[in-house]
Amino acid sequence: MTEIYEDYEWEYVSGSEEESSDYEYENGLQDFSLLTSRSVSTTSSKASSRFTSESCFCSSDLCVCLDDVNTVFAKPLKINKRSPYNNEPTEIKLSEATKHSTKILRTFLDEMRDKNQSFSTPKIEDCILNGGLNNPKHWIIEELCTKSKPSWIEENNISYIDGSYYEGDMQNGTKHGEGSFWSKNNIRFDGYFVNDCPEGLFYSENEHNSEEWAFFYIKNEKLYGQFKELRGKNVKYGIWNGPFWTILHHGAVLYGQLDSTGKMSGYGVYLYPNLWLAIYGQFQNDRFIQGGEGVLVDIVHDNYGFLKPIIQPLQNQSLVEFEAPSRLSLGKNLQSQDMLENIQVFVNESNVPGAGEGLFAKVDIKQNQIVCFFNGIRQRKCLRSAFQEQEITKFSEYRICLSKDISLDIPDEYISIKKYKATLGHKVCHSFQPNVIFSETHHPRFGEIICLVAQRDLCKGEEIFVNYGYEIQNAPEWYQNLWSLHLKSQFGWSTHDILKYGYSVHSCTAAFESANANIQARNNKLLDEKLVS
Incomplete structure (x- = not known):
């Protein structure tokens, strides 16, 4: 009806x-x-x-x-x-309510990103009733509430033994009134102090990185009420010991509840970057436990007047749980496809001769959007014991660095879609003229993983390519040959140029640009001399 x-x-x-x-x-x-x-x-x-x-x-x-x-x-x-090999776009008819809710949410998230957007703080009585954050190891408490003794005190400034510093109003040799405090890690805190203790609304900024900032309310070395912060590449806005939103790198969003220690626990929602497709369920200590798949159908206000999403389960949803990928396992549900990938990409024979299977866009994909994900076994590149070295298989050609210490890898036995299709990023073929790049992101099923992000608009049916970025000296022979062919066909390098400079400039853009500029100047000079003669 x-x-x-x-x-x-x-x-x-x-x-x-x-x-x-x-x-x-x-x-x-x-x-x-x-x-x-x-x-x-x-x-x-x-x-x-x-x-x-x-x-x-x-x-x-x-x-x-x-x-x-x-x-x-x-x-x-x-x-x-559908099957990963099915190239037919999935027909999705979103309700007007979903479209409207997505529009409201997008406006709200834009305001979240703007640190100049007005920040309101509830009455301190209401904040205290909420319980606030009870975590002395939180970075704000550790940085701002220093226990270090003063090494130097003079009018309007104090230097501390640990390297921290205060400048502002004082009373009896202590911080009292408006002032700025620089922590030992050079994070500046601007706010009000009472008898040496921070109290009220504060703004903080990393002096080494102005893109890291925070607004928060503090009293008695506890955090209360609303806060907003940008740390790393994630923007978080919420209420301590209450609801919060986080904008993850590349536009995905988390909504949930913070417990008294500042961890996400209880019911929560992960919204893909399109802001209507969702994974919802139970979280504990910042980790997704188990839940289902759904769609955003409404945005409402909770008891705090804070926005929260209403998610309706998909009619044909699947059980979703944290896969717990590890050094020895890709996860639990290797045949359970990611919803976003199922909508956006498909597997087919690559257009690159001899490359085998590749990944293609099932729909038009906008620049800077996540195209697909790359999960893998976790391999540490350091601190391995001799016993572990014997256990661990050597990295395959699918290895990708997730961080300076950890790489993701797809074991040979799981390369086939018949064995593994939870993520499809490993099906993307290499090119020195890629249309996507590797980047890191968070996914509730896999935790911290790699995603592939469009460098430009991708057309339906277009093959997806990424630069594998191997170390050229240790790269497979096919990769070295492609690099030589790329230098020769795209930039006119001679065999002599490639042998002399090719390996040394591969991983350094500045070195490549310098060498290429010299080679192009030489080639142009030779061409001019030839024309004159």
């Missing part, structure tokens, strides 16, 4: 108050069942269904519950999950 609600068209499931509260989606979430309490009213032969208490998805060992918000749900969206 169709009815208009707040200018959006919804399809409702009609029923009565005597109906069972149990409802299972056809071909739904494996052993999960939807438990709802319905309050139904019928007016002018129009039946509507409204959830008035918690909606939960339960397996044998876990229940994931949505908040008890009065929200009208449309007919569940179904996204057909």
